[in-house]
Amino acid sequence: SATPDRPVPAAAASQSPDQTSSSPSEPQEFTLDPLPPVVIPEKVQAEWKKNDAEFKRQLENRVSMIGALQNPRVQAILDLISRPEGGTYDSHNSGAKMTNFDEHPGFGPPNKQGDSSSAAGRYQMLKRTFDGIKKQIGPLTMSEPSQDLAAAWLLKELGALKALESGNLDTAISAAAVPKGWAALPGGVQQRIDMGQAKALYEEFLRQRM
Numbered sequence: 001s002a003t004p005d006r007p008v009p010a011a012a013a014s015q016s017p018d019q020t021s022s023s024p025s026e027p028q029e030f031t032l033d034p035l036p037p038v039v040i041p042e043k044v045q046a047e048w049k050k051n052d053a054e055f056k057r058q059l060e061n062r063v064s065m066i067g068a069l070q071n072p073r074v075q076a077i078l079d080l081i082s083r084p085e086g087g088t089y090d091s092h093n094s095g096a097k098m099t100n101f102d103e104h105p106g107f108g109p110p111n112k113q114g115d116s117s118s119a120a121g122r123y124q125m126l127k128r129t130f131d132g133i134k135k136q137i138g139p140l141t142m143s144e145p146s147q148d149l150a151a152a153w154l155l156k157e158l159g160a161l162k163a164l165e166s167g168n169l170d171t172a173i174s175a176a177a178v179p180k181g182w183a184a185l186p187g188g189v190q191q192r193i194d195m196g197q198a199k200a201l202y203e204e205f206l207r208q209r210m
Contacts, residue, residue, distance in 0.1 A: 044139050058138040065137060065152045072209035073164055077172060078123070078151055079205040084184035084192040085124040089144045093119035101142040104130045123151040123182070154181070173198050 040048075049055045068074050082088075090098045094108030098120060104127045107118045118127040121142055133140070133150045136157075140146040155161040155172075158181050163172035173195065177185035184192040193201070 040139050048138055055138070058136065061153070062137040062149065065149050065156070068152050068156070068161060069148055071165075072206060074152060074155070074161070075209045076202050076206040077155065077160070077164060077176070078148065079209075080173075080198060080202045081151065081176065081182050081185065082122045083201055084198075085122075085182055086184070087122045087124045089122045089142075089147060091121065091124075093117040093124060098142065104142055121147045123147060123154075124184075125150060125154070129154065129180075169199060169202060170195065173202070 048058075090101075092098055092105060092108045094110065094116070095112065096108055098105055104118070104125075105120050106127045107116050108120075110116045119125065120127075122144075125147070130140070130150055133153050137149060137153050140150055152161070155164070155176060158175045160172045160175040160181070163169075163175055173185060174187050176182055177188040177191075182188060183190040186193060186195040186198050
């Protein structure tokens, strides 16, 4: 049977958005990543806070994604995405395994087909996509929680998260694939499973998450 390669945290974060300080200008009051929390170095936090309005916007976005990741339906669709993409948290499109998780590794050596790509991690996210997400939710590493956060935000940007929350699974899966989503999903440019297979996998993952 299908099994996730690693559970996206199902338990509530150690501090939910409702339990945090009323002022978002104090990052130490927030769990900045889902469990286990990832420490953002003080120097990075200080740089992040320089533009107060931008910092607050990014932090609000980040906290909303932490909340979204507690939803078993979001966890299940992330499990689904990782399956045809063939990704684990330490994988790189080149076939090599990542050993440094401080930042996105970027382009690796050519793969067996002679192609070079920056796709990396459980969700095989391109570096340009990952860097764009950081502008929306603040600093990220390639830690497992950071990869989950980035993928959840991309689902939101693609409209897949809204469709999923509305109970429209077909639309959520299609939105996650095109035009700027995951290529291996149904409708993607490198489709590896059809819609029937995708829905069956999602339902199996969801049963495991509930």
